[in-house]
Amino acid sequence: MDNSILFLANIALVIGCLIMGLIFLILPLPSMERLKNYRISLKVLSTAYFIQGTLATLPFMLDIEGVSLVSPIDLIISSSQVILFSLTLITLFNPTFVTTRVLSRFLSPLLIFILLLVVFSAIWGDPDLKTLIELQQNLYHPTVILREFFLVIYIFQVIYFSRIFFQEEKRYKQQLNDYFADNYRLHLKWVRYCFFAALIVGLIAFASFFFFSITWVTVTCFIYAVFYVGFGLFFIQYPQTFIQIEKAIEYEPVVTPDVLKTDNRQYNWKDLREQIINQKYYLKSGVNIEELAQQLQVGRTTLSGFINTEEGVNFNLWINKLRVDEAKQLLARESNYSIAQISEMVGFSEQSNFSRQFKLITNESPSTWRQENQVTY
Numbered sequence: 001m002d003n004s005i006l007f008l009a010n011i012a013l014v015i016g017c018l019i020m021g022l023i024f025l026i027l028p029l030p031s032m033e034r035l036k037n038y039r040i041s042l043k044v045l046s047t048a049y050f051i052q053g054t055l056a057t058l059p060f061m062l063d064i065e066g067v068s069l070v071s072p073i074d075l076i077i078s079s080s081q082v083i084l085f086s087l088t089l090i091t092l093f094n095p096t097f098v099t100t101r102v103l104s105r106f107l108s109p110l111l112i113f114i115l116l117l118v119v120f121s122a123i124w125g126d127p128d129l130k131t132l133i134e135l136q137q138n139l140y141h142p143t144v145i146l147r148e149f150f151l152v153i154y155i156f157q158v159i160y161f162s163r164i165f166f167q168e169e170k171r172y173k174q175q176l177n178d179y180f181a182d183n184y185r186l187h188l189k190w191v192r193y194c195f196f197a198a199l200i201v202g203l204i205a206f207a208s209f210f211f212f213s214i215t216w217v218t219v220t221c222f223i224y225a226v227f228y229v230g231f232g233l234f235f236i237q238y239p240q241t242f243i244q245i246e247k248a249i250e251y252e253p254v255v256t257p258d259v260l261k262t263d264n265r266q267y268n269w270k271d272l273r274e275q276i277i278n279q280k281y282y283l284k285s286g287v288n289i290e291e292l293a294q295q296l297q298v299g300r301t302t303l304s305g306f307i308n309t310e311e312g313v314n315f316n317l318w319i320n321k322l323r324v325d326e327a328k329q330l331l332a333r334e335s336n337y338s339i340a341q342i343s344e345m346v347g348f349s350e351q352s353n354f355s356r357q358f359k360l361i362t363n364e365s366p367s368t369w370r371q372e373n374q375v376t377y
Contacts, residue, residue: 006214009221010056016225017053020232021046027236034095034246035239041088041098045235048084049228056221069129070147070209072117078205079110079154085198085231086161092191092238093172095249109157113150120146132210151209158202165195172249177316178304179248181287181323184353186245190234201227247290267298269306282322283347289315320357323347327358331370339366 024046029039055077083106087098120126120143127144129135138144169192176183204220276282281292289307293300304315311318323346330342337345343354343366358366 006218006221009218009225013056013221013225013228014053016229017049017056020229021049021053023232023236024049029239030243032242032246034250035242037091037095037098038238038242041091042236044084045088045232048081049232052224052228056224068127069132069135069212070144070151072126072147074205074209075147075150075154076110076114078202079113079150079157081198081205082154082157082161082202083107083110086165086195088235089191089195089198090161090165090168092188093168093249095242097168109150109153113146113153116146117143130212135210155206158199162195162199174314175249176245177314178308179289179315181282181316181319181347182285182349182353183248183316184356186241186248188241194231194234197227197231248288267302267306269310272296272298272303272306273310277322280326282319283326283345285344285347285349287319287347319347321361324358324361327354327366328362328369328373331366332373335374339370342366 024042027042029035029042087103087106090097117126124142127134127138127141129138129144135144139148173187176186180186201224204223208216208220275296276292279295281287281295284291289304290300293303296303307313307315307318313321327342327346330337330345331339334342339355340351343351346354348354348357355366358364358369362369364372
């Protein structure tokens with residue numbers, strides 16, 4: 001492949017990284033305390049993007065044929081990016097996850113590797129491995145063994161951070177379900193997509209440890225350019241979502257049976273449930289557990305505990321079950337109402353979500369259920 005195409009790919013990567021890095025620095029943000037880690041993430045990302053943009057120029061500043069397989073520099077960059085992108089994405093699900101202690105724990109292996117690399121290189125040198133044959137010949141060189149060992153650590157980091165990411169995503173969805181009746185637009189699916197994109201970039205980086213060609217570098221540069229710009233554009237939109245989800249992901253005390261027994265001296269779930277059903281609070285579009293608790297004049301934690309223990313489901317599923325039960329009556333008796341109208345009447349802001357929840361609960365679509373159960377006069 002022509003070096004001019006590689007040059008264009010590098011220019012695209014450099015410009016993309018520098019522009020997004022600048023946007024991260026100047027982006028105006030709401031002055032919210034719980035966005036503190038997000039603001040820090042933006043500054044860290046900005047630095048990382050500027051560094052990546054600078055590194056993208058190296059193929060033209062250095063002899064491109066002198067690239068080493070299982071390169072220490074590539075190992076350091078790849079490992080730091082795994083840590084960086086994983087923690088920034090996890091922060092979106094859990095703003096309190098990243099602390100100085102957590103960060104130092106995750107960075108320790110990388111820092112130890114850099115220190116050992118300097119020592120090993122000073123004592124035994126650091127072979128320049130241009131081909132797989134040279135890598136095989138130097139397989140037991142002390143510095144190469146160190147590089148190989150850290151490659152294993154890199155693989156472990158990818159697996160470990162993937163596990164943490166999916167755990168925090170699951171926890172985040174549980175928090176949404178315990179707070180919102182309508183939360184499907186708040187699931188932050190783009191965060192998952194960004195994480196999978198980062199995994200793909202990580203796999204490309206892994207392949208680059210053992211393979212090198214002008215064509216490969218050109219293709220990967222284009223992929224990196226798309227990833228960095230796409231990731232940045234999605235990441236800067238998070239504050240708009242955070243304003244909606246802040247109360248859902250704030251700390252709530254764990255509700256234990258002892259707490260509920262104490263609350264039962266004042267509140268009776270049978271009476272509270274009856275009030276919710278009679279007043280049809282569940283039909284209000286966008287209702288959340290905090291609003292419902294205020295209407296019932298009980299604590300949010302108390303109400304959530306009652307629903308979880310007495311109904312055996314989370315707030316989201318319980319409210320939607322009540323809505324679907326209401327919708328069944330309308331579908332059976334009110335043939336003059338369209339499914340879209342019934343969807344709105346029972347509290348769903350969008351028909352697509354109504355149909356999704358209806359099928360989830362009844363295993364049938366609203367139209368099919370109506371055909372089978374419509375009352376004729």
